Amino acid sequence: MTTETKEHIAVTRFREFLRIKTVQPNPDYEGSCVFLEKYAKELGLDYSVVECVPGKPACILTWVGKNPSIPAIMLNCHSDVVPVSAANWTHDPFAADKLENGDIIARGAQDMKCVGIQYLEAIRVMKHQCKQPLRTLHVTFVPDEEVGGQEGMKLFVKMDEFKRLNIGFALDEGLASPGDTYKLFYGERAPWWLTLTARGKAGHGSQFLEPCATIRLIKTLNKFFAFRESEARRLKYGKKENGTAFQLGDVTTTNVTILKAGVQHNVVPEVASAGVDIRVAPTVDLQAFKKQLEDWCAEDGVEIEYVNTFWDNSTTATNDSNVWWTALKSVTDKRNIKLDLEIFPAATDSRYVREIGIPAFGISPMNQTPVLLHDHDEYLNEKVFLTGVDFYVDLLPALADVPN
Ligand SMILES: [Zn+2]
Incomplete structure (x- = not known):
């Protein structure tokens, strides 16, 4: 057989x-x-x-x-x-x-x-x-x-x-x-896919043009990266209330997955944008977190679009x-x-x-x-x-x- x-x-x-x-x-x-x-x-x-x-x-x-x-x-x-x-x-x-x-x-x-x-x-x-x-x-x-x-x-x-x-x-x-x-x-975790768009003055690449779309975008992204870093540290060193180590699902991850700006070396672009993939941990208050992100963006006049965002x-x-x-x-x-x-x-x-x-x-x-x-x-x-x-x-x- x-x-x-x-x-x-x-x-x-x-x-x-x-x-x-x-x-x-x-x-x-x-x-x-x-x-x-x-x-x-x-x-x-x-x-x-x-x-x-x-x-x-x-x-x-x-x-x-x-x-x-x-x-x-x-x-x-x-x-x-x-x-x-x-x-x-x-x-x-x-x-x-x-x-x-x-x-x-x-x-x-x-x-x-x-x-x-x-x-x-x-x-x-x-x-x-x-x-x-x-x-x-x-x-x-x-x-x-x-x-x-x-x-x-x-x-x-x-x-x-x-x-x-x-x-x-x-x-x-x-x-x-x-x-x-x-x-x-x-x-x-709740998946949040965002598009951040910064606008500025376009022109010849030999000047100090203000506001500058790429600087606005990068300043905003740096706040996202600082948050990313603190969550990575929490995953590595933090402990839950019951004393056990955090798992990936317990913290919020943030990744820039798309970056777009410019067409030519000597032309300052008027638009710069980034796609961001955030996975929000269940312990996070979603409305408060949304406000936090919007505040970060508002500081440099960056627009935020919720492309695919889960609210539960x-x-x-x-x-x-x-x-x-x-x-x-x-x-x-x-x-x-x-x-x-x-x-x-x-x-x-x-x-x-x-x-x-x-x-x-x-x-x-x-x-x-x-x-x-x-x-x-x-x-x-x-x-x-x-x-x-x-x-x-x-x-x-x-x-x-x-x-x-
Ligand atoms: Zn499956």
Whole structure:
């Protein structure tokens, strides 16, 4: 008997999903819908599709609970993956090859097709055990997370079809952990993309022209850089109230990502501009921070434009005031898993869910695994993957049976 024929059904479905090229910028969402509809039939789940915009479907696989009228659980997975530079991979990134040691190599193996299949395979086990949950479970596969979710979750959560799902709590993605722990993300930094524009007098490059657009811009940027430096120091040397070290998600990062001014050496430009990427930590008062930035800009007459700015940085409680936390913690305690509680340093679709007031945790049950999301040779070992299925076999009933 070959390894292939002995393969666990969960691993087979995982590898099949990995082979569907839902890769940006042209994800095969149609292929992924066909796969998921067939999968829903196989598991005896209801299946529906909501188009966030034409051609960008959110697929919903539903197991109706014993009490469908109380708030349901959303188990979210984004169906798209980031592009590959195939020359840097040792295997075809969309073949989902499995090595002898069980490593499955493919784009999306960690981010985050593993999690979507783990939810569904846990449901397969629960169905075999005839464990219909109290609350309805909606497994959602949403488009375009990897390009910011603007035509995915951001729109989906505002649609009537979403409101009808009556979601009370959501699970979404986390990150792999090289140690024994699982990382649990209870909040995210708010991404703020700004354009700063300074104007001045144009003219021949041989004079002292005032005001000078480039000087105005640089003076303002220097204030941003001083703030950047102080946050970098806080990350390096600071400690949280509980005495533990700061993680990246606990501080605010600032980076100038675009600089534009001038066309020719001997012409002083009348406009200079900068693109700035700021990730605002959840402890920051957003309105006060906005005022601070505007004051810095105003001192030198620099204009500020909010290009893509997220105005919510709420977090989900990780204490017994939150019944979903209590349910989750009981499962990780039972399974002897230590959780690292962190703020997600980048952005995921969870922010749109928290923004409309739904509590959400980000967790991808992958320990003893290097963090390879968006990297070459992204892989997940099948044993780790199957342990993750077991984790959800414990976790999903614990969440779905939380009394109303
Ligand atoms: Zn992801």
